[in-house]
Amino acid sequence: MGTKHTRIADGDPTDPDDLLPEQSxxxxxxxxxxxAAIGNRTRFEIxxxxxxxxxxxPTxxxxxxxxxxxxxxxxxxxxRDVGLIEKRVRTERDSDGLYTYYRATILGDVLLEHGVEELLRREWDFSEAYDSSET
Structure with a gap:
């Protein structure tokens, strides 16, 4: 796989901390x-x-x-600790006796969609663009 050699463009911060707004x-x-949390296979799948x-x-x-x-x-x-999912607890059990549910937070959805999933989707584009069997 090739590497991309670029320099920091004019107007881009030289310090990664400066990528965030002042009131982040x-x-x-x-x-x-x-x-890092979503970089683990099990946590990514969750x-x-x-x-x-x-x-x-959980069941x-x-x-x-x-x-x-x-x-x-x-x-x-x-x-939960890093804010990618949240836990919802019902006050009463449902018909199966379950009352704890988990769901992705907005940050979890965004990191998934515009991070790992996007890279995986681009893999299809790369393999189609460089597929020599189609010639």
Whole structure:
């Protein structure tokens, strides 16, 4: 894979901290923690499934991810800590006896859609553009 050699363009900040507005909601470190959290395969899959399913219970996540309960909750807590998912607790159990649900936050949806998913979609473009079997 080739490399892209560019310099910082005029008007772009030389310090990455300056990419954020002065009154930023989150710090650069917090954004990087989000990126690091979604960089784990299991956590990526959790955010992906929550983003595309609206909300799921831990039981539903466990059945599609096939991981043990303690591992699932470790990853759910990590994603909650960095703000990529949120937990909703019902005051009463539903018909299946479940009352805890998780869903992706707006930040989780955006990081997924404009980060990892975008890179994966571009992979299709790259392979089509450089496919020599079509000539």
């Amino acid at each position: 909601v989150l710090s650069l470190e917090e954004y990087l923690e989000m990126q 955010v992906y499934r929550l983003s595309h399913a609206d909300e799921l219970t 539903e996540l466990d059945s599609v991810l096939e991981i043990d309960d303690s591992t699932l909750h470790y990853h759910l807590n990590k994603l």
